[in-house]
Amino acid sequence: MGKLQYISIMYNLLFHFLLQIIERNANPEKLLLSYLRKGLHLSGTKYGCGIGGCGACTVMISTYEPTSKKIMHYPANSCLLPICLLHGSAVTTVEGVGSTKTRVHPIQERLAKCHGSQCGFCTPGMVMSMYALLRNHPDPSMEQITAALDGNLCRCTGYRPIIDTYKSFAGEAACCQLRGTGQCCLDKEEDVCSSSDKGNQMHSGLCNPEEFQPVDPTQEFIFPPELMRMAQEQQKRTLVFHGERTTWISPSNLRELLELKAMYPKAPLVVGNTSVGLEMKLDGVHHPVIIHPTRIPDLHVVSNTNNGLVIGAACSLAQLRDILMKVVPELPEEKTKIFRALLQQLKTLAGEQIRSLASLGGHIVSRGSTWDLNPVLAVGNSVLSLVSKDGTRQIPLNDQFLAGYGNADLKPKEIIVSVLIPYSKKDDFVSAFRQAERRKNAASVVNAGMRVLFKPNTDIIMDLNILYGGIGPTTVSARKSCQRLIGRQWNEQMLDEACKLVLGEISLSPSAPGGKVEYRRTLLVSFLFRFYLEVLYGLNKMYPAKYPDLSKKNLSALGTFHSEAPQGMQTYQDVDPAQPPQDPVGRPIMHQSGVKHATGEAVYCNDIRAVAEELFLAVVTSPRAHAKIV
Ligand code: FES
Numbered sequence: 001m002g003k004l005q006y007i008s009i010m011y012n013l014l015f016h017f018l019l020q021i022i023e024r025n026a027n028p029e030k031l032l033l034s035y036l037r038k039g040l041h042l043s044g045t046k047y048g049c050g051i052g053g054c055g056a057c058t059v060m061i062s063t064y065e066p067t068s069k070k071i072m073h074y075p076a077n078s079c080l081l082p083i084c085l086l087h088g089s090a091v092t093t094v095e096g097v098g099s100t101k102t103r104v105h106p107i108q109e110r111l112a113k114c115h116g117s118q119c120g121f122c123t124p125g126m127v128m129s130m131y132a133l134l135r136n137h138p139d140p141s142m143e144q145i146t147a148a149l150d151g152n153l154c155r156c157t158g159y160r161p162i163i164d165t166y167k168s169f170a171g172e173a174a175c176c177q178l179r180g181t182g183q184c185c186l187d188k189e190e191d192v193c194s195s196s197d198k199g200n201q202m203h204s205g206l207c208n209p210e211e212f213q214p215v216d217p218t219q220e221f222i223f224p225p226e227l228m229r230m231a232q233e234q235q236k237r238t239l240v241f242h243g244e245r246t247t248w249i250s251p252s253n254l255r256e257l258l259e260l261k262a263m264y265p266k267a268p269l270v271v272g273n274t275s276v277g278l279e280m281k282l283d284g285v286h287h288p289v290i291i292h293p294t295r296i297p298d299l300h301v302v303s304n305t306n307n308g309l310v311i312g313a314a315c316s317l318a319q320l321r322d323i324l325m326k327v328v329p330e331l332p333e334e335k336t337k338i339f340r341a342l343l344q345q346l347k348t349l350a351g352e353q354i355r356s357l358a359s360l361g362g363h364i365v366s367r368g369s370t371w372d373l374n375p376v377l378a379v380g381n382s383v384l385s386l387v388s389k390d391g392t393r394q395i396p397l398n399d400q401f402l403a404g405y406g407n408a409d410l411k412p413k414e415i416i417v418s419v420l421i422p423y424s425k426k427d428d429f430v431s432a433f434r435q436a437e438r439r440k441n442a443a444s445v446v447n448a449g450m451r452v453l454f455k456p457n458t459d460i461i462m463d464l465n466i467l468y469g470g471i472g473p474t475t476v477s478a479r480k481s482c483q484r485l486i487g488r489q490w491n492e493q494m495l496d497e498a499c500k501l502v503l504g505e506i507s508l509s510p511s512a513p514g515g516k517v518e519y520r521r522t523l524l525v526s527f528l529f530r531f532y533l534e535v536l537y538g539l540n541k542m543y544p545a546k547y548p549d550l551s552k553k554n555l556s557a558l559g560t561f562h563s564e565a566p567q568g569m570q571t572y573q574d575v576d577p578a579q580p581p582q583d584p585v586g587r588p589i590m591h592q593s594g595v596k597h598a599t600g601e602a603v604y605c606n607d608i609r610a611v612a613e614e615l616f617l618a619v620v621t622s623p624r625a626h627a628k629i630v
């Protein structure tokens with residue numbers, strides 16, 4: 001029996017055992033992270049924020065999709081995942097990727113050798129995000145690598161050595177050679193980028209790439225065949241999990257889902273638990289029944305129609321991004337303006353773990369004021385297909401729907417099946433904006449979707465639509481201002497008036513929740529100004545004889561911020577070549593716990609197992625100086 005076959009059989013036996021435990025413990029209120037750490041004592045997966053924000057708890061979920069017969073791997077925040085959501089899935093934790101007792105995986109080895117950990121608390125999450133990426137893309141691009149790490153925060157090492165480590169897995173040159181200079185910057189006298197970039201290899205001298213183990217995808221665990229069989233057998237079975245306070249129901253077809261929705265109209269539909277889960281965790285919201293519609297094929301439809309793209313409501317945001325990235329280059333540019341605006345938002349929306357869990361339908365229906373896709377979908381005139389036991393209907397996804405107005409909203413027994421995202425037209429201009437405290441993985445302070453449609457071959461406004469998020473409890477529309485501007489020419493006078501109208505219509509009281517009132521008001525008009533310039537730029541590209549080039553100053557407002565993979569440079573003094581090899585002073589030395597950080601074997605205070613009657617101590621500072629302790 002080959003080693004790999006043996007490992008695979010052992011894994012499957014282990015998994016079978018694990019699965020039975022999961023079935024017995026599939027309490028809807030129990031989350032995967034606490035099950036891993038407290039139930040299975042697998043403490044490599046770390047508890048950082050507990051709300052899907054830091055990535056320390058990242059695991060890889062693998063599922064088998066019986067209809068397409070495909071296995072999907074994706075990273076996920078285990079702190080948000082109820083274990084019953086994982087029925088039939090394989091969960092890989094950092095311990096399953098590699099350990100010092102079995103084999104250290106190349107990801108773990110390189111991260112340790114290239115000084116990618118300091119306290120090591122974020123490291124297992126970093127490993128898992130990269131592992132999930134490599135399982136799907138063995139030759140990832142730098143864009144994919146940085147996107148994969150969007151949801152992982154490191155608060156002490158810094159990202160340079162981590163990104164540098166992972167560059168060694170990139171399937172492309174990652175330095176200036178890529179940017180068309182024809183020569184590496186390191187061949188010139190003045191260094192302008194990290195030495196570690198050169199030729200896609202680690203050349204900094206801080207670690208030696210020749211010591212790296214090669215990546216061998218054939219050595220990875222296979223998806224357990226038992227789960228594949230189970231997914232096929234259970235395809236038509238309703239799954240019900242009872243907890244102390246909550247019942248979790250996963251119907252297998254649309255008819256059954258509609259019956260359930262009619263029976264429990266208040267029950268939320270939960271796909272990735274990134275929104276309802278947070279409400280339950282942070283606000284103590286309780287749902288006696290939760291419906292999990294993920295196994296229903298109708299909710300995963302993806303089709304290209306004459307009017308636009310139809311995307312199933314249960315498709316994840318990562319799937320939506322991948323679909324848009326595929327179709328945009330295949331279609332004429334003028335048809336893809338809404339898609340490109342959505343893509344721009346999807347690239348900075350949360351982290352890959354959340355994008356892999358959150359669904360399009362959930363994003364729309366939860367109507368968070370700072371959710372970045374809703375203003376763009378609304379200005380793009382997207383249409384929601386709804387269904388209930390009473391039939392089907394379509395409603396516009398517009399400002400009134402987003403504000404939750406009775407007639408424009410879902411009825412209690414209805415569900416969203418799919419969303420039509422229309423193609424744009426030749427004289428359409430669509431833009432998306434967001435400003436957040438961090439560029440990625442942070443909720444927007446203000447976001448916006450803007451669209452203008454001109455009379456054919458002119459710059460006369462025929463239709464204008466502007467929506468802002470982050471201003472009030474829901475996404476708000478500058479509807480009246482837009483109506484006043486119809487018929488106007490796209491020029492500076494129009495812009496002046498538009499700014500005044502918008503500031504008059506979108507009010508923010510000085511005591512508005514969330515504060516930053518002046519900042520947010522400034523963003524309203526800053527976005528508008530940028531939209532004005534983007535449209536002028538587009539008009540000039542379409543009709544160069546009619547519309548002049550933008551001035552250099554105005555053009556400078558249009559560049560994208562940090563669109564390339566992050567580059568860093570580290571300068572250090574090398575040791576004297578005459579220094580004896582046994583003298584370590586001044587030499588880069590791998591963190592002694594580096595490998596254990598990367599395998600999750602390093603033990604932190606919170607990883608120490610609880611014992612009966614243990615006593616906790618905490619350091620406090622006295623509020624009084626020189627007081628006597630009695
Ligand atoms: Fe921070 Fe889960 S613990 S994302």
Ligand code: FES
Nearest residue numbers: 118119120154155
């Ligand atoms: Fe990343 Fe400490 S938080 S190594």
